[in-house]
Amino acid sequence: MDKKIRVRFAPSPTGGLHLGGVRTVLYNYLFAKQNGGDFIVRIEDTDQTRFVPGAEKYIFDCLEWCGLQPDESPVHGGEFGPYRQSERKPMYRDYAEQLIKNGFAYYAFDTPEELEKMRNDEKTAVNPSPQYDLKTRMRMKNSLSLSPDELQQLLSSGALHVIRIKMPVDETISFNDLVHGEVNFESALVDDKVLLKADGMPTYHLAVVVDDFLMKITHAFRGEEWLSSAPVHILLWKHLFGLENMPQWAHLPLILGPSGKLSKRDGAKYGFPVFAMNWTDPKTNELLEGFKEKGFLPEAFINLLAVLGWNDGSGKEIYSLAELTEHFSIDRVHKAGAKFDFEKAKWFNHEWIKREPVSHFSLLVKEIFESALIRISDEAYFNKVLELVKDRCTLISDFYEQAVYFFKAPAKWDTDAVKPKWNAAKSDFFIEYCAKLNGIEQWELAAIEAAFKVLATEKNIKPGELQLPMRIMLVGGKFGPAVFEIASLIGKEETISRINKALTIFNQ
């Protein structure tokens, strides 16, 4: 019988959740769900120096916004906890010691200064970044180079030390990646990575392997930046738990910015968000914008990320989360990194706004209006307005300028658009039109429009020449839906009042 699929997303709480991170979660989630498996979120908080308070909560807020609920996590619970590596600290040391006992790892006592010195001394033009590896390790202070007595003495005196993996001299380490296929590394070229730090915390390398084993993870998807450290993880699996138990790896392509790797700075630099939600860097107090606050619908955000590096070959581009779960396949994920295109991202949002019923986002729009001090008292009216303008909104925030004039008379008019062709005849027309409007019993579109056309014909003015002025009277500029539609919605009093107000401006 097949093992139950268990996929994990393992973020470190050191900053905002960026595009690549969200896409990694998404693919993990989709794969787990389509195989009836579990989606686990484990927090990798072993780096004390970069740990940021609040970042963990932020991660879960983002997941919730995206609709990607974990089956197991520190906040959702689960039988394989704890799900924070800091709370698992005691379990790692034994595994590291076991490796030493079997000759696959060793103690190292080098101080940061000594490491620094080695890297400086060994540095040459040909080798700008020397490694702690089989070429240098015998010159360092570790259990391979020290005599048994010296070692014993250091250990019993409680000298600070780390545990490093001992990379084999001549071994080809290979594995089959779900997206890249077979990948090979020469062990001699990989350095002796630290497994257990001097403070007793594991590094990522030890922790992922131990946790993936203990949590029975079957598939591990992560960013391609991890590909280079795969040989370390493979060796750890081989010597600790057996290669046959190792999860299937998939290294996902990177998401690139306009020039090179997408960094959190790029947001400010290029004017688009790189995080799922607003993130305030606690160190610099800098606010980094999120897609949510920028006015994206989570459906669109998920959608655009899913198809950045994957497609099902059919040409379909708009997918709901349910459709993605149905169509996604890890073997159609691209190998190459993709450049993020904000224009296309906006197009996805526009598509989602067009296809979702207004009830889906009316609350968001309402908040925007209310924060601009416009009270929404009539929900039905509000929804009608949103329905009328949604085709011209790309971001949720666009609704404000596309719909304010339904709630507030314009205070400014694009007079340049009317003035050149404005004359007394037109002014008279509007004065009489107001009188006509005043007499309309049933305030509805057909009546308003008919009165306009009839009067225009009587006055011998082309209706078309009067429509633009009328539009500017009602909304202030050259935009918005059909004029009479607007008039019918804002009501008789308001329509007449706006025409009169604008008339005094136009006639100045």
Added chain:
RNA sequence: GCCGCGUUGGUCAAGAGGUUAAGACGCCUCCCUUUCACGGAGGAAUCACGGGUUCGAGUCCCGUACGUGGUACCA
């Protein structure tokens, strides 16, 4: 430098030896609309380079170039 990964229009991409090399975003033109959009019809624009293999190569192989990741007691 070394190691890994990659390379189809400006961008996302389809393509698994024989196609007029899909489609989408963006851009341009036209239609619809006497506004702005939506919608519709068109257009410009691509296989990084060099060698092989083959009757035939975007597709396979080898080099080169370029991009990108790693080279931390960071993840």
